[in-house]
């Protein structure tokens with residue numbers, strides 16, 4: 001007798017839970033680390049993978065499917081065609097062109113915009129109610145591009161932004177203070193990457209402000225040392241890339257963390273790339289995306305915190321906003 005004969009196949013309840021579908025566009029290092037973390041954290045019932053390279057894509061899908069015996073049941077599908085993403089609740093874009101040696105950032109950006117013209121309208125058509133989560137770099141500009149190309153309301157277009165920078169920041173501070181990184185409340189905001197702003201004024205450990213006491217007791221926490229820690233956060237990305245060629249695990253966990261807040265309506269606050277016009281003196285008509293602490297839930301961005309910044313922090317944020325705005329003006333979207 002087949003095993004199934006002994007099983008009761010009649011559903012005991014008519015209340016079937018709505019299934020959650022997440023799509024990951026770009027099955028490279030970053031896309032696969034994200035898919036893997038979503039899988040192990042049981043955040044989706046179905047994951048659709050899309051990449052331009054069919055063999056690599058199928059190989060990646062099979063490799064994950066072969067772990068089925070050790071994981072919560074999740075349907076995994078993949079295709080080079082965007083129709084596989086149909087009906088997604090959340091779509092994560094990690095596809096991106098790589099910088100060719102000697103290529104300018106603007107040229108790379110233009111190639112990525114051309115890529116997004118292919119990807120984003122097709123995604124939006126397949127899943128008109130989805131939340132778009134952009135990871136490809138330069139993430140702040142490409143989140144703006146995705147917003148424009150999708151026609152989605154701004155609350156449903158989010159860039160992973162400085163969520164990763166903030167977790168690197170928390171890690172470095174935790175090491176320094178010999179505490180658990182989860183107890184370190186510290187934000188990096190602004191542009192993801194070189195010009196990110198470390199918000200020292202709100203730093204706390206388990207709710208206790210620590211900056212003042214650190215400055216008093218540790219000479220290493222003086223002004224330049226603080227900038228040194230911010231630099232170390234920025235440089236740590238370059239260090240990983242220099243050593244292993246790309247970054248993957250931390251961005252995988254950091255994006256899966258956002259996925260959990262969004263799809264499970266956690267209303268947690270994350271520094272992610274959102275429309276920053278009107279905040280911290282950024283002109284209302286400068287449509288730039290920058291990371292600010294945003295409350296995330298099932299509807300997307302539920303609110304953006306108007307955090308208190310020092311004059312210097314505000315100046316840095318405005319400077320990034322100005323550069324980003326000038327860059328986006330060149331794109332002609």
Ligand code: 6V0
Nearest residue numbers: 026027028029030051052095096135136137139164246251
């Ligand atoms: P990768 O390993 O080259 O992966 C990119 C993937 O995109 C490849 O598998 C390509 O085949 C695929 N691809 C290219 N064109 C298309 C297309 N038209 N449709 C579908 N797939 C396509 O790069 P990696 O995974 O290392 O990085 C991906 C992106 O993430 C890059 O832009 C990184 O700079 C960016 N990161 C962003 C981070 C953040 O914090 N926001 C962190 C790390 C990396």
